[in-house]
Amino acid sequence: MRTFTQVRVVGAGLIGTSMALGLKGAGYQIAIEDEDPRAEEIAQSLIGQVGEGPNPEVVVIATPISSISTLVKGFATRYPQAIVMDIGGLKSEVVAEIEQFPDISSRFCATHPMAGREISGALAARGDLFEGRIWIYTPTINSSELAVASALEIINALGGKKVILSAKEHDQAIAGISHLPQIMSSLLSATLIDISDRDIGLAGQGLKDVSRLAASNSELWSELLHANSSAVVEFLNILSKHLEDLSTSLQNDDLRKTQEILALGRENHARIPGKHGGKKRDYWYLPIIIADKPGQLAKIFDACALVAANVEDLTIEHTPGQDSGLVTLALSKVDSEKVFAQLIKDGWRVHPPRESIG
């Protein structure tokens, strides 16, 4: 149920424009603005906005973190009846700054949707960007019930999955699950700067996966890391200790210690959730050789559909210099057996289901 109608989005990047599109689709009346006239024009044309728009009941600040607290204060002052929320990737500084102004912080609720990696700009926006994504929200010390309810109404309207965290809890969690993986990926890629093209050409899926995040926007990420530097540096200190231990154990040929470090990583890996946000499921894997031509995957999925099997996940691995590839389906044990039998019957080069991917 909508308890308000007029929403103004400030910032026509990926998140702001996606929110505008999604909220418009959900029946809200949206205006969007951006200090960059070109971004504003694109976003306004995407949502069909004409003119300035009426006074908002809710203002969404969707700008880079360095400008958030200034804009929250500015828009809260300009629209003294409005609720204000942000969508920034960090919470402590913004919340602390706004809480210095009780009249404003009572009308403010901080939020952070976990969406939008390796992608930016209004043109990349989509209204369902947040569907099913975790959306963290962080009330201030005196956020009104209306402020929190309005923020949650917007999160609900966009299909987000609400998780409440304090600002400190949020920034600490993000340091580990988002900032540290970004750093590992960037440092791996930077460390390999001097290896030859020949050597890098030998790389397999492992290097590709671990270095994927290195392609992200350096400026945006630098800003985030600096704004969360104390939590990030804590993790870097732990990392640095492990790295030093490993380097020492390698140089001293202390095999037991090396095993201990790798085993620690292996043990903790089991805690990292698979899809659906739960613990890793026990999938079975079905490797199938395919020709690299149109229609191959369609036929495989036809076979899956025929036996009513639900493909849980899938990888496609192509081989250097060849026009064939390996498709590995992840399925429940029961489904993996049904699909295997069907594919064999259909004449595919398929291997028996196995418990580990490989």
Place this chain on the structure above:
Amino acid sequence: MRTFTQVRVVGAGLIGTSMALGLKGAGYQIAIEDEDPRAEEIAQSLIGQVGEGPNPEVVVIATPISSISTLVKGFATRYPQAIVMDIGGLKSEVVAEIEQFPDISSRFCATHPMAGREISGALAARGDLFEGRIWIYTPTINSSELAVASALEIINALGGKKVILSAKEHDQAIAGISHLPQIMSSLLSATLIDISDRDIGLAGQGLKDVSRLAASNSELWSELLHANSSAVVEFLNILSKHLEDLSTSLQNDDLRKTQEILALGRENHARIPGKHGGKKRDYWYLPIIIADKPGQLAKIFDACALVAANVEDLTIEHTPGQDSGLVTLALSKVDSEKVFAQLIKDGWRVHPPRESIG
């Protein structure tokens, strides 16, 4: 064309058993043995071996690296006419050791197939494991033409893609493209050991990708890292320097320096090959919302087949607590437009093709 018939494989793990299966399929007569009677029995039953097998013309040593040089010498002595090859993940120590025995090293060629991560044992074997995979080979200082030709015949028979490297070149390359990513993944996972289940439950695809290799076998990897410790430690020193620089720039709020480090990683990431072993291709990405039920992917691929579009890659992303998912197809620009139009016509919730995944 086969120039020999009798092959004996020593070591019934994933690689040895897969080679035995593949070579049997290619018409060779295979015997396989293992010091573990159970592994030997499984492998022999998989290839249908009865009895000891005749004297081999080629012996493949497919055991963990610590035992390779002893076994190469042992089998070269037992079968004085045979060519011997190995498949170990490192080359320098083994080649140097064997080259101390010119009579043996003339009949030896070292090799390393780039296959077999996160998976082990005879039961996981498959005869086409090596199809299209890079297979590095490293002749000794006096490998005979017959020794090299025999090794290449086996690589060819199994569909491997031959790359010649010296032992030192091999171990150096592997340190960067394989050992370092493994270490990054393990250290990331180990560094997160103390974060709460709640926080780790917020993790997205980034953490999952970067930590995937942490699930690998700790004992096997420790042995590899120690046997290649000098090359690995060189990379760890570079990594350690970057890590220290980043930690310092964060603590000193030196934003420019942080950007520089991340930008270095971003720049080098562009050199990491995509599929087909070449430079990254310019794919276009097509995000499609699907229900998490059987038949959805089949319908999508039917649409792709209908317009003769070749799906280059695909990711499936599920959302925590919801029964819907996001499928992103990677296609050529032309194909992405054709598929987009077709899916819209078919009533799918699909977004316009875009140049970056997200």
